[in-house]
Amino acid sequence: MLQLYFWPMACSLASRIALMEAGIDARYHMVDLWTKKVLEDDDDFRAVAPKGAVPVLVLENGERLTESAAVLQYIADLKPELGLAPPAGHPDRYRLQEWLSFIGTEIHKGFLFPTFWYKDEASLAKPRARIGQTLSVPSAHLADREFLVGDRFTVADAHLTWALLLLRAADVDVAQWPPLAAYLTRMQARPQVKAAIGTEMQMWKNITA
């Protein structure tokens, strides 16, 4: 069985969404990202993943895969019939990779990561100044499209859904970009997306209660 190391509402949520949309059962291990401990047994998370970051997907053969873009495509490719990623060689596969890279670098590392990890104002001024321009790109793209790539839900949508949820938590009002707000509402209405978010929100509430 696949295993996913995660922290509630962290970027590993996109991998949980992908697993659930794919109908793949997995074992989930919660990690405290600050102490780098695996919570169920107090093991050192860095022994599992030297990067010290989630997501980490443990494959059936025991290998560990990191980086959301790779993990998401791996999960999608386990169920090619579902179209969670266009097939290799299809022009849309590169569009998928284009979006996964944009979300992971420009939105996640460019804004969300500094916002939640470097909380001092000086470090945040430039990311804050830039995020509007960054978000205008997926907003324009989604003005007349239901999904980021092609005409069906892909793992790029799992990734963007997570990022948009966190933007709200970072005090960025997604309503400023009506196509993004409508998109987030659509994505959250998908039963598996809703269930994945509900599961992690509950965990997050339990942790912070």
Ligand SMILES: N[C@@H](CCC(=O)N[C@@H](CS)C(=O)NCC(=O)O)C(=O)O
């Ligand atoms: N490039 C990685 C970034 C992963 C990442 O930054 N994960 C965050 C949670 S959203 C984390 O685990 N941070 C802990 C740390 O960097 O120490 C990816 O896209 O998967």
